[in-house]
Amino acid sequence: MTSHRVPFDGRFSIRDFPTDPPDGRPSKKELEQELADLVDQLDKWQHRLFADERFAVLAVFQAMDAAGKDSTIRKVFSGVNPAGFRVHAFGRPSELELRHDFLARIGQRLPERGKIGIFNRSHYEEVLVVRVHPQFLAAQHLPDVDLKRIWAERFESIRNFEQHLARNGTAIVKFWLNVSRKEQKKRFIDRIEKEDKNWKFRLGDLDDRGRWDDYQAAYQEALRETSREWAPWYAIPADDKPYMRTAVARVMVETMKRLDPQFPKLGADQRRELQKGLRRLQKE
Numbered sequence: 001m002t003s004h005r006v007p008f009d010g011r012f013s014i015r016d017f018p019t020d021p022p023d024g025r026p027s028k029k030e031l032e033q034e035l036a037d038l039v040d041q042l043d044k045w046q047h048r049l050f051a052d053e054r055f056a057v058l059a060v061f062q063a064m065d066a067a068g069k070d071s072t073i074r075k076v077f078s079g080v081n082p083a084g085f086r087v088h089a090f091g092r093p094s095e096l097e098l099r100h101d102f103l104a105r106i107g108q109r110l111p112e113r114g115k116i117g118i119f120n121r122s123h124y125e126e127v128l129v130v131r132v133h134p135q136f137l138a139a140q141h142l143p144d145v146d147l148k149r150i151w152a153e154r155f156e157s158i159r160n161f162e163q164h165l166a167r168n169g170t171a172i173v174k175f176w177l178n179v180s181r182k183e184q185k186k187r188f189i190d191r192i193e194k195e196d197k198n199w200k201f202r203l204g205d206l207d208d209r210g211r212w213d214d215y216q217a218a219y220q221e222a223l224r225e226t227s228r229e230w231a232p233w234y235a236i237p238a239d240d241k242p243y244m245r246t247a248v249a250r251v252m253v254e255t256m257k258r259l260d261p262q263f264p265k266l267g268a269d270q271r272r273e274l275q276k277g278l279r280r281l282q283k284e
C-alpha cells in the first residue's frame with residue numbers, strides 16, 4: 001500500500017502525486033469493508049487516547065472545493081465516540097479574528113489531551129486562499145507587508161507552531177485531498193443538477209476554479225515547506241471517494257498506533273480499592 005506521505009525534505013512535487021488511486025485498487029466493496037474495520041479500530045484507539053490523558057490528536061483537512069472534505073470527515077469519524085472528537089470548520093475570519101494574529105483562532109480550537117480535533121480547513125488557508133487573493137491580506141491590519149517575504153515567514157510560523165504542539169503532546173496529521181480539475185467539474189455539475197446538492201454550490205466557487213494553477217502552486221509550496229516529521233502531510237488521491245476515505249482512515253489508525261496510548265497502570269493502592277469495592281458489593 002502506498003502511504004501517500006509527502007516527503008520531509010522540501011522536494012515535494014505535485015506531479016508525483018496522482019489524483020487517481022494506484023493500480024490494483026481493491027473493489028468498492030473491499031474498500032468499504034476495510035473502511036468499516038478501520039473505523040472500528042479508530043474508535044478503540046480513541047478510547048485508549050482518552051484513558052491515557054497524555055496525547056491529543058489533530059487532523060487537518062485541506063482541499064479544493066468538492067474534493068470531499070466533509071463526506072470524508074463524516075465517514076471516517078462517524079464510528080468514533082462523539083465525546084471523543086470535535087470538528088471545526090474554518091471559514092472567512094470575522095472582524096474580531098482579523099484583529100488577532102492568524103494563528104490565534106486556531107489556538108482556541110485545539111484538542112485537549114484525550115481528544116481528536118478535526119479541522120475542516122485551517123491555518124493553511126492563510127498561505128493558500130490568502131496567497132491567491134491578496135485582498136484578504138490587505139484586510140488583516142498588518143503593520144508592514146513584504147510580499148517577497150511574507151509566505152516564507154508564515155511557513156516558518158506554522159512549522160514552529162506545529163512543532164511546539166507536537167513537543168507538548170499533540171500528534172498532528174494533515175490531509176490534502178487531491179482532486180483533479182476534471183473531477184471537480186463533474187462534481188460541480190452534479191451539485192447544480194441534483195436538487196439535494198444545490199445548497200453546496202456557490203457561483204464564487206468557479207472563481208477559485210479559474211485560479212486552479214495558482215492554487216496548485218500554492219499547495220505545492222505549502223506542502224513542501226510544512227511536511228515535517230512532527231506534522232506530516234498526506235496527499236490523498238481524491239478522484240475516487242471510496243479509495244480516498246479508506247486511505248485517510250488507514251493513516252489515522254497508523255497515527256494512533258504510532259502514538260500507542262495506554263490504559264493507565266493501577267498502583268497497589270488502587271488495586272486494593274478495587275478489591276474492597278468488590279467485597280462490599282458482594283456483601284449486599
Ligand code: AMP
Pocket residue numbers: 090091092093121122125126129130136
Ligand atoms: P466552505 O468551506 O465551502 O464553507 O468555505 C469557507 C470559505 O472560507 C472558503 O472559501 C475558504 O477559502 C474561506 N476561508 C477560510 N479561511 C480563510 C482565511 N483565513 N482567509 C480568507 N478566507 C478564508
Ligand code: MG
Pocket residue numbers: 065205
Ligand atoms: Mg465552498
